[in-house]
Amino acid sequence: MTTTPRPYRDLHDHLDALREAGLLVTVDRRIDKDSELHPLVRWQFVGGIDEKDRKAFLFTNIVDGLGRKYDIPVVVGAIAANREIYSIGMRAPVADIQAKWDNAIAHPIKPRVVEKAACHDVIHEGRDLVGEGNGLDRLPIPVSTPGFDSAPTLTATNVVTRDPATGVQNMGTYRCALKAPDRLVVRMATRVGGAGGYQHYLAHKKRGDKEMPCAIVLGCPPAVAFMGPQKLPAGVDEIDVAGGLVGAPIDIVKARTVDLMVPAESEVVIEGFIDTEYVEPEAPFGESHGHVALEEFNMPMRITAITRRAKPVIPSYISQVAPSESSVIKRVAYEPLFLAHLRDGLGVKGVKRVALHEPLTGLLRVTTIVCERGMPRTEIWRALYGAAFFKGDCGKICIAVNDDIDPDNADALLWALAYRSNPVHDVRTVDSRGQGHGPKREHGGEEDSTLLMDATMKSDMPPLALPKKPYMENTKKIWEELGLPALRPQSPWFGYSLGDWSPAWDKAAENAATGHYLENGRISLQRQRKGLVPETKFRPDE
Ligand SMILES: Cc1cc2nc3c(=O)[nH]c(=O)nc-3n(C[C@H](O)[C@H](O)[C@H](O)COP(=O)(O)O)c2cc1C
Numbered sequence: 001m002t003t004t005p006r007p008y009r010d011l012h013d014h015l016d017a018l019r020e021a022g023l024l025v026t027v028d029r030r031i032d033k034d035s036e037l038h039p040l041v042r043w044q045f046v047g048g049i050d051e052k053d054r055k056a057f058l059f060t061n062i063v064d065g066l067g068r069k070y071d072i073p074v075v076v077g078a079i080a081a082n083r084e085i086y087s088i089g090m091r092a093p094v095a096d097i098q099a100k101w102d103n104a105i106a107h108p109i110k111p112r113v114v115e116k117a118a119c120h121d122v123i124h125e126g127r128d129l130v131g132e133g134n135g136l137d138r139l140p141i142p143v144s145t146p147g148f149d150s151a152p153t154l155t156a157t158n159v160v161t162r163d164p165a166t167g168v169q170n171m172g173t174y175r176c177a178l179k180a181p182d183r184l185v186v187r188m189a190t191r192v193g194g195a196g197g198y199q200h201y202l203a204h205k206k207r208g209d210k211e212m213p214c215a216i217v218l219g220c221p222p223a224v225a226f227m228g229p230q231k232l233p234a235g236v237d238e239i240d241v242a243g244g245l246v247g248a249p250i251d252i253v254k255a256r257t258v259d260l261m262v263p264a265e266s267e268v269v270i271e272g273f274i275d276t277e278y279v280e281p282e283a284p285f286g287e288s289h290g291h292v293a294l295e296e297f298n299m300p301m302r303i304t305a306i307t308r309r310a311k312p313v314i315p316s317y318i319s320q321v322a323p324s325e326s327s328v329i330k331r332v333a334y335e336p337l338f339l340a341h342l343r344d345g346l347g348v349k350g351v352k353r354v355a356l357h358e359p360l361t362g363l364l365r366v367t368t369i370v371c372e373r374g375m376p377r378t379e380i381w382r383a384l385y386g387a388a389f390f391k392g393d394c395g396k397i398c399i400a401v402n403d404d405i406d407p408d409n410a411d412a413l414l415w416a417l418a419y420r421s422n423p424v425h426d427v428r429t430v431d432s433r434g435q436g437h438g439p440k441r442e443h444g445g446e447e448d449s450t451l452l453m454d455a456t457m458k459s460d461m462p463p464l465a466l467p468k469k470p471y472m473e474n475t476k477k478i479w480e481e482l483g484l485p486a487l488r489p490q491s492p493w494f495g496y497s498l499g500d501w502s503p504a505w506d507k508a509a510e511n512a513a514t515g516h517y518l519e520n521g522r523i524s525l526q527r528q529r530k531g532l533v534p535e536t537k538f539r540p541d542e
Contacts, residue, residue: 008246009091010118010265011219011313015078017088018056024078026058033074033142034065034152041076041318051323054081058313062140068133070140074314079156079225080329081318089222090245098336100245105232109243109250117253117264118309125257125271125305135181135303139218139268142316145286150295151177153285154270155326156315158217158228159186160260161200161274163235164207169261170196171238173228173317176216177282179300185282186214186274187298191434193392196234201299204276211273213258214301219267219315224250229326230333231391239263257304267312271305286320288327290362291439322362331356331363334394341390342369348383350375355407356394364437367395368407371456373499384452385430393436397451404464404498405455406491416455426454460499469494471513504540 009017018024031037037059044054056077062070080086087094129135141152154176162169172195176184188195197214204212219225223245227238239261242250251264258271279297287293319326338354350372357366369383380400388395401407401416421427430450440446466472472494479487508520527538 006221006251006265007248008221008223008250009089010221011075011078011225011267011315014089014222015056015058015075015313018078018085021084021088023055023081023085023088024058025055026060028060030061030063031059032065033059033062033070033140035143035146037062037074037076037142038144038316038318039146044077044081045318045321045323051082051328052084054085056081056085064140070138072138072140072312072314074140074142074316076142076316076318077325078315079222079317080325080332082328083332086226086328086332089226097332098339101333101336102340104241104244107244108236108240109248111239111243111252111261112249113261114251114253114264117251119262119264119266119269120253120256120307121310122308123256123305124307129182129303129306132181135306136178136184136270137181138306139314141178141314144316144318145292145320148292149285150283151179151285153177154184154216154218155317155319156218156225156228158220158224158263159188159197160215160217160262161197161212162260163200164203164209166235168235168237169239170200170234171217171224171227172197175285176301177285177298179280182303183300184216184270184303185280185298185300186216187282187285187293187296189437191392191436193231199234201274201276210275210277212276213260214272214274215255215258215260215262216270216272216301217262217266217268218270219313220263221246221250221265224263225315226329226333229329231337255305256307266309268306268308268314270303271307272301272303274299274301287437287439288319288322288324288330288362289364289438290321290360322358322360327358327362331358334363334391338367338387338390338394342383342386346382346386348379348386350379351383352403353407354387357407357410364394365396367398368405368413369398369400370403370405370407371400373402373457375456377454377458380454380456381452384454388430388450388452392434393438395450396433396436396448397453399453400456402456404492404496409491412491413455417453419461420457421453421455422458428452457498462500463497464492464495466492466495468509469496502539502541 041057058075060073083094092100143149143152157173158171159174160171174188176186178184188198190198224242227242239250252261253264255262255271262269280300281295282298283293283295285293317325342348342351353370355368356363367387384398388398405412405416433448433450435448511519
């Protein structure tokens with residue numbers, strides 16, 4: 001691994017760490033970035049491969065649809081093909097990611113300004129960028145959804161803009177469609193709670209500025225890359241929180257042609273000005289809500305400089321239908337925010353976890369709140385309302401469950417709804433919700449609504465009817481000894497008490513499982529009674 005005086009890893013160090021962990025596949029075969037690169041990596045999200053077995057893919061031999069060769073490699077999945085890859089970027093075990101985020105947001109560290117930066121090793125600016133093959137088209141930018149997308153599109157971006165009033169910078173991950181060697185179109189969400197960069201655009205427009213300075217950063221140190229998709233309050237400079245994540249200032253450098261500061265260890269920086277007067281058609285593009293975003297007017301940007309490292313690697317996020325790299329990055333970042341909001345912000349007692357449902361729904365529509373057993377009903381409803389309205393575009397359907405339910409198992413969720421809720425008492429709908437990020441837009445004022453469901457146990461229930469854990473564990477060994485097909489245990493895979501049970505029944509079950517059922521027969525004989533209807537309940541402990 002590269003030794004570095006920096007107290008944090010850049011993208012190259014991170015790729016070395018992934019390689020060492022066996023999480024990086026290097027593809028040296030020729031790959032067409034326009035029609036093959038993303039579909040190839042897509043297979044690991046739609047090919048029945050477990051999340052833990054997903055990898056980052058580094059492509060070293062890239063051509064485009066015209067057969068032109070590129071000498072810059074592209075990496076897909078390097079930031080978040082799965083949680084393990086994300087945790088290597090975070091330099092923390094998966095279980096500690098929540099605490100890392102909480103600490104970084106509570107203790108941001110201001111960046112350090114440097115004069116010389118790796119991202120300025122190679123500089124193309126001014127007239128250098130004019131003409132085919134001289135500007136953006138020097139970069140191997142893939143087409144994400146061949147067959148639907150209308151342009152190679154930058155996806156793994158940290159788009160830097162500055163609030164003209166306060167001078168505070170924002171960094172957001174926004175897609176940018178290539179249009180010409182020196183022009184691209186940026187899409188910033190205009191909805192309430194949408195892109196921070198769009199608020200800067202509005203501020204520039206209000207001041208009468210015809211352009212907004214912008215720097216699109218590709219390939220940052222992972223701690224900085226994580227900041228692009230993270231939703232932090234407006235006015236918080238994400239670079240400070242990135243410092244909080246690594247426990248040291250992040251090095252930043254002044255961009256060449258715009259008055260903005262960019263991470264010094266970036267792989268590539270695309271500088272320029274976003275037009276605040278004219279808009280230009282952009283998309284179709286396969287979106288993270290799982291449908292294709294149709295063509296719409298977005299913000300053209302004229303490019304004034306492209307700076308890069310001597311040997312850069314360009315990252316590209318695989319997004320579209322979840323699960324994807326995009327949904328993993330957002331999930332790992334957003335779930336801690338939801339939990340902190342309910343637990344610390346609203347002070348709801350007993351919430352153990354908030355899970356944003358990922359496959360197909362893409363985190364936006366279904367939120368599960370895992371609650372301690374016995375949590376008061378009023379607290380459960382506070383959690384449900386709190387989660388539904390924390391972020392405008394998440395939580396259309398919110399379900400509260402107990403902590404024996406795996407929120408990632410849709411069968412278990414249906415099971416909880418089926419056996420633990422009474423729709424008349426435990427289901428509420430709430431009017432007036434924006435459409436949020438999705439195939440339907442609220443431009444026509446169209447509204448959606450919210451469904452809240454309490455699927456927690458309202459009282460004790462009999463145990464789950466599977467053999468107790470030790471019996472399942474013992475026979476798993478026998479199963480493996482017999483060389484039978486590999487098991488993939490799915491929760492619940494053993495029986496456990498749900499409160500309605502008695503020590504006498506434990507004893508009877510132990511007798512039965514050790515061949516002593518006749519002992520149980522002797523006990524029940526003594527308890528024979530007259531005059532009762534069959535199916536009358538009997539409690540041995542009463
Ligand atoms: C792969 C990927 C692509 C994204 N594309 C866009 C986009 O094109 N426009 C947008 O406004 N948000 C997009 N997002 C979501 C934003 O990055 C996210 O809302 C983030 O919080 C924005 O940062 P900001 O709040 O500082 O603006 C994307 C996220 C990911 C992970």
